[in-house]
Amino acid sequence: MSGLIESATAILGASEKRLEVAARNVANVSTPGYKRSSGFSQILASARVGDTVPDIVERKDFMQGKLISSKNPLDLAVNGDGFFQVRAGDQLLYTRQGQFQLAENGAVVSSQGYVLQQAGGGDLVLDNAAVTILDDGAVLDDGRPVARIGLSAPAAGATLTALGESHFAAGGTMEEVADPSIRQGMLESSNVAMGDEMVTMMAAMRQAESGARLVQVYDELMGRALTTLGGAR
Template identity: 30%
Template structure:
């Protein structure tokens, strides 16, 4: 019976939807997190009678008979919309207002990309992320620096003892991608380049379509709680109804078995 298979594909698809919603809700307060959206597509159709088939020598059927055999998840896509900017008291916290990613150098030599601007200094004075990965290009804060200023175009300056004017100690550059949804999420707020994302376009903040740097701010998660709750209720109801369809189909099969001698 087709309904058994078709309803089971719906239950499996809604289970993945619930898994994705749970992950989004769990990361509501994760800095720089981007909401994921599940995309579905229909499975193949069984054609009993093709649309436009001839019903007689001179007439054609207008619609035909095609029976769908369920659904499946086609992709889970990151939505790189802007999250709210939250003001902090840390001058090393920086947020991107617009497009772009910070670049960090991982311990395996690869460059990873992130929207999380929670930076600190390590024992050598280098700016590093929460995992200890240094910012790319590297920026080292002098030990005698009394304050740090980061402009919207990424210029990093430090007020150093004995110097009248602030000293420029580096520049924050950002990477942009043609298809950021094609990046590979590896956890820890990090992404890796893939053939789907395209190669990174490195540029100066606040220029050529790349976002501006906001010092003393962090970008919050862009998860829409109300939207996620609505999606969760819809997925739950769809899962329940699909399971009911399986029960009904099974009962119909039992009736048929009772009628067959």
């Protein structure tokens, strides 16, 4: 009967983690560039009775979010493939959260203070925020080209690991997108669908209920066994 309680523990643990991920998705429904997490149901379905709860790796859904106009000239949205490259200290990160502003030193930075990188590398520094950014990432100041913003995508075999809400660290080589598409004065919204997250939460709650019923059955069986053993003396 030990397998019964282990199975219940696995179900309860997986349902709890699914609820945690769904709650995080809901909390970031308004975060620009946020990509929803998923993937718990497949791992739970592959578990066998008696297995311990496996470490569950969250899978990111990189589906394009809707583009929303903001009128801010340094708000940028990726239309299609690719990520902005930003510098956080000595580390390069990748994001589709395109809310940027001009720092005192002229660097174009995110709300976290990460510096937007140019195509080919190097901080993007401007004299003013009144620039025109073309779809291919070219930055024009009074009609004069001054820089170009590139987009990066994982090369074959490379992976992206989520760091915080909307930033990723690259595991492997990142390649520059050959034909980038950037929209100035727009932001990409989160790709979280509230209806989907509510369905996920309800499914996780039903799984938790089934796990609780297994625990109840285990308790009843143990009670009967103890009663039988006690009566046999």
